[in-house]
Amino acid sequence: MEKARQCLELNQEESDSVARLAIHSYRVGATEFSFYEDFALRGIRVDRVEPGLVSCTFKVPPRLTDRNGNLANGAIANLVDEVGGAVVYVEGLPMKVSVDMSISFVSTAKVNDELEITGRVLGQRGGYSGTIVLMRNKATGEVIAEGRHSLFGRQPSKM
Amino acid sequence: MEKARQCLELNQEESDSVARLAIHSYRVGATEFSFYEDFALRGIRVDRVEPGLVSCTFKVPPRLTDRNGNLANGAIANLVDEVGGAVVYVEGLPMKVSVDMSISFVSTAKVNDELEITGRVLGQRGGYSGTIVLMRNKATGEVIAEGRHSLFGRQPSKM
Amino acid sequence: MEKARQCLELNQEESDSVARLAIHSYRVGATEFSFYEDFALRGIRVDRVEPGLVSCTFKVPPRLTDRNGNLANGAIANLVDEVGGAVVYVEGLPMKVSVDMSISFVSTAKVNDELEITGRVLGQRGGYSGTIVLMRNKATGEVIAEGRHSLFGRQPSKM
Amino acid sequence: MEKARQCLELNQEESDSVARLAIHSYRVGATEFSFYEDFALRGIRVDRVEPGLVSCTFKVPPRLTDRNGNLANGAIANLVDEVGGAVVYVEGLPMKVSVDMSISFVSTAKVNDELEITGRVLGQRGGYSGTIVLMRNKATGEVIAEGRHSLFGRQPSKM
Numbered sequence: 001m002e003k004a005r006q007c008l009e010l011n012q013e014e015s016d017s018v019a020r021l022a023i024h025s026y027r028v029g030a031t032e033f034s035f036y037e038d039f040a041l042r043g044i045r046v047d048r049v050e051p052g053l054v055s056c057t058f059k060v061p062p063r064l065t066d067r068n069g070n071l072a073n074g075a076i077a078n079l080v081d082e083v084g085g086a087v088v089y090v091e092g093l094p095m096k097v098s099v100d101m102s103i104s105f106v107s108t109a110k111v112n113d114e115l116e117i118t119g120r121v122l123g124q125r126g127g128y129s130g131t132i133v134l135m136r137n138k139a140t141g142e143v144i145a146e147g148r149h150s151l152f153g154r155q156p157s158k159m
Numbered sequence: 160m161e162k163a164r165q166c167l168e169l170n171q172e173e174s175d176s177v178a179r180l181a182i183h184s185y186r187v188g189a190t191e192f193s194f195y196e197d198f199a200l201r202g203i204r205v206d207r208v209e210p211g212l213v214s215c216t217f218k219v220p221p222r223l224t225d226r227n228g229n230l231a232n233g234a235i236a237n238l239v240d241e242v243g244g245a246v247v248y249v250e251g252l253p254m255k256v257s258v259d260m261s262i263s264f265v266s267t268a269k270v271n272d273e274l275e276i277t278g279r280v281l282g283q284r285g286g287y288s289g290t291i292v293l294m295r296n297k298a299t300g301e302v303i304a305e306g307r308h309s310l311f312g313r314q315p316s317k318m
Numbered sequence: 319m320e321k322a323r324q325c326l327e328l329n330q331e332e333s334d335s336v337a338r339l340a341i342h343s344y345r346v347g348a349t350e351f352s353f354y355e356d357f358a359l360r361g362i363r364v365d366r367v368e369p370g371l372v373s374c375t376f377k378v379p380p381r382l383t384d385r386n387g388n389l390a391n392g393a394i395a396n397l398v399d400e401v402g403g404a405v406v407y408v409e410g411l412p413m414k415v416s417v418d419m420s421i422s423f424v425s426t427a428k429v430n431d432e433l434e435i436t437g438r439v440l441g442q443r444g445g446y447s448g449t450i451v452l453m454r455n456k457a458t459g460e461v462i463a464e465g466r467h468s469l470f471g472r473q474p475s476k477m
Numbered sequence: 478m479e480k481a482r483q484c485l486e487l488n489q490e491e492s493d494s495v496a497r498l499a500i501h502s503y504r505v506g507a508t509e510f511s512f513y514e515d516f517a518l519r520g521i522r523v524d525r526v527e528p529g530l531v532s533c534t535f536k537v538p539p540r541l542t543d544r545n546g547n548l549a550n551g552a553i554a555n556l557v558d559e560v561g562g563a564v565v566y567v568e569g570l571p572m573k574v575s576v577d578m579s580i581s582f583v584s585t586a587k588v589n590d591e592l593e594i595t596g597r598v599l600g601q602r603g604g605y606s607g608t609i610v611l612m613r614n615k616a617t618g619e620v621i622a623e624g625r626h627s628l629f630g631r632q633p634s635k636m
Contacts, residue, residue, distance in 0.1 A: 001208045007245040008203050008215060010192060018194075018201040018222070033169060035177075036223050036231045039198070042177040044167050049160045056167060063177070065193055072195045073240040073257050078233025086166040098232050099446055100418040100468050102261035102579040104607040104625055106600030123583030123620045127445070128417055128470045130581040132623060143600045146609060146625065148581055150418050152446045152470065258605055259577040259627050261420040263448040263466055265441030282424030282461045286604070287576055287629045289422040291464060302441045305450060305466065307422055309577050311605045311629065319526040325563040326521050326533060328510060336512075336519040336540070351487060352542055353495075354549045357516070360495040362485050367478045374485060381495070383511055390513045391575050392555025399550040404484040416550050420579035 039063065040078040044117075046086075052121040054087045057138065060113045070108040071115075071144070076135065077103055079117055080147030084131035087119035088151055091129075103147040107137075114138040127153040198222065199237040203276075211280040213246045216297065219272045229267040230274075230303070235294065236262055238276055239306030243290035246278035247310050250288075262306040266296075273297040286312040357381065358396040362435075364404075370439040372405045375456065378431045388426040389433075389462070394453065395421055397435055398465030402449035405437035406469055409447075421465040425455075432456040445471040516540065517555040521594075523563075529598040531564045534615065537590045547585040548592075548621070553612065554580055556594055557624030561608035564596035565628050568606075580624040584614075591615040604630040 010018075033041070048055040064075040081098055109115060116138045122130035129151045135144040169177075192200070207214040223234040240257055268274060275297045281289035288310045294303040328336075351359070366373040382393040399416055427433060434456045440448035447469045453462040487495075510518070525532040541552040558575055586592060593615045599607035610624040 001205060004205045004208045004213045004245050004249050007248045008200060008205055008213075008241060010197055010201055015197065015201050018197045034224055034226045034228075034231070035221070036225060036234065038169055038174070038177045039222075040231075040233055041167060042169055042174050046160060046163045046167055049163045054163045054167075062194070063198075064195055066195060067193045069193075072193070072199075072237065073260065074199055074233055074237025075195065077236030077240075077260070077262075078231065081232040081236075082167060086163050089166045090163050097443060098264050099443065099448070100261070100263050100420075100466075101232065101236070102259070102418075102420050102625065103236075104259050104577075104599060104627060105257050106607050107602060122581060122623055125415065125417065125470070125584060130417070130583050130623070146599055146607070148418075148579065148623065148625065150468070150581060152443070256602060258602065258607070259422075259579075259625075261466065261577075261579050263418075263440060263468060265448050266443060281422060281464055284425060284574060284576065284629070289424050289464070289576070305440055305448070307420065307464065307466065307577075309422060309627070311602070319523060322523045322526045322531045322563050322567050325566045326518060326523055326531075326559060328515055328519055333515070333519050336515045352544045352546075352549070353539070354541055354543060354552065356487055356492070356495045357540075358549075358551055359485060360487055360492050364478060364481045364485055367481045372481045372485075380512070381516075382513055384513060385511045387511075390511070390517075390555065391558040391578065392517055392551055393513065395554030395558075395578070395580075396549065396551025399554075400485060404481050407484045408481050416582050418579070418581050419550065419554070420577070421554075422577050423575050 037082070040075060041082060049090055052087065052091060053118065054083060054090055055116065055118045056083060058115045058117055060109050060111050060115065062111055065111055069110060073105060076105065076145050077101065077147070079135065080133045080145070080149055083117050083119040083133045084147070084149035085151065087121055087131055088129050091121055097152050098149060099152045100150040101147060103145055105145050106143045109137060109144050115144065122148075196241070199234060200241060208249055211246065211250060212277065213242060213249055214275065214277045215242060217274045217276055219268050219270050219274065221270055224270055228269060230272075232264060235264065235304050236260065236306070238294065239292045239304070239308055242276050242278040242292050243306070243308035244310065246280055246290055247288050250280055256311050257308060258311045259309040260306060262304055264304050265302045268296060268303050274303065281307075355400070358393060359400060367408055370405065370409060371436065372401060372408055373434065373436045374401060376433045376435055378427050378429050378433065380429055383429055387428060391423060394423065394463050395419065395465070397453065398451045398463070398467055401435050401437040401451050402465070402467035403469065405439055405449055406447050409439055415470050416467060417470045418468040419465060421463055423463050424461045427455060427462050433462065440466075514559070517552060518559060526567055529564065529568060530595065531560060531567055532593065532595045533560060535592045535594055537586050537588050537592065539588055542588055546587060550582060553582065553622050554578065554624070556612065557610040557622070557626055560594050560596040560610045561624070561626035562628065564598055564608055565606050568598055574629050575626060576629045577627040578624060580622055582622050583620045586614060586621050592621065599625075
């Protein structure tokens, strides 16, 4: 049990660094984004928008790196989720809820690496849309991750 | 282009709330966890460890909720990544790198919902391991998300 | 180009073995199953049905093995698709179309291995359902594959 | 239990149509392909091979259609598996075993629809490779399915 603790639970000092964050609970209408989204997306730049496509630049910030100094998988997943959602939003499709996401982590990105993140609409079937998000190192062209992400619209989007 | 900007880029005030975080770049050997992992895992409790299984409790904190007040998809992905990694670590398998992750987001979790997160080893083939992570609402038993996550060991783990 | 040909295209003799199959095009109302489904499912036995669960036995037939003598990945995918669809059908959910499928191939099955294939409903959100299908070697308990498979109901099911 | 039976088990007539197939068990060295692969791939044509890319044409045959007259999901999965494997084989990477596959079924293909199936290498990490396979309707350009498929090489490939 100690091994699992050591792998998942923080010590006091680690825990304190997060405890110092003052984050208020979600209040309806208070902000457009949540703190989590600010945390995950700050610094992203939308470069190009075409039908079915959104392309962004993002420089890996220290706050999103894991213990090996690489852009964390959870942060990659979040970018896939948000950029896939944005391309659907731009398309004006009545989509809202992510239901399935799959990601291949093909290589890694380090702090200050500049990434190109491109989201495309794959297709739709009724209220269901499929998108793909490709994340590359802008300097080398190397693929960091490819994600696919399906959204499903239960009710008209209010985004 | 405005729609995509509005969907992805933060305004000044939002951006400032994150800019105030003082996060240092990764330094080798400095800490066991990164700030990102502190941020994502703080509050998780390891309840049970058996061969091939790790079970945890996690209360949804405000810092991980999205604009709808739900546990963010990126945060779910991060928990799948970490709990799947922990079960492999406990097993002592020589695994290190997440290569594929797929998640079904079956329902949502709100702030203060208590979650049970269980990771299991599915099997292994050579240096490759498959794990599944199930996230349930502890009170109702409802499945929030099911993730599958494959790890691949290129070299002996230093975790 | 020769390597890709050799890997994908059949020679005359191989091609002939399939050409001898007399398969008629789909005709509405002609049969409940298509030849493909007969081919993929023949021999499956439904053992247990409970709310949200269908459990079957299937003995690996020679017709579904790949060039290494293992149950082919495509055949595994088809079983995941059909058993996941069956559990949704049994539940009476208005589901019809598979939209996302992800499979981890954890180990292999040989001709005559007896498999236990269990499908479960993970949850649903509006017209969307998630299922998981677990395929084990019945004798050893070893997991062969785990699949997740999402279905989406555009219109009332006529299955 | 009757509903699940009706959904998965064949009746006598259906069962007979498959029973008439004379398929011999796998014998080492007997053929390059198995009957299953003949069945799944017959008619595929390799059109283009470039570094990291294989592009094929495939006309949907009656034998691979489901009860709705569409190219069956299992058949799509098999094509993703084989074309992804071929691109890795052409690249000469020491890959052999499919470990993860995920597919989005974006639209459907009918008998005689001509498909363009393109496999690309996404990247590799040690003995691990990621590929993507895109299947489009050749006449309309519409995406039928997008698959991602990871292969892992335990030992030198003998393909």
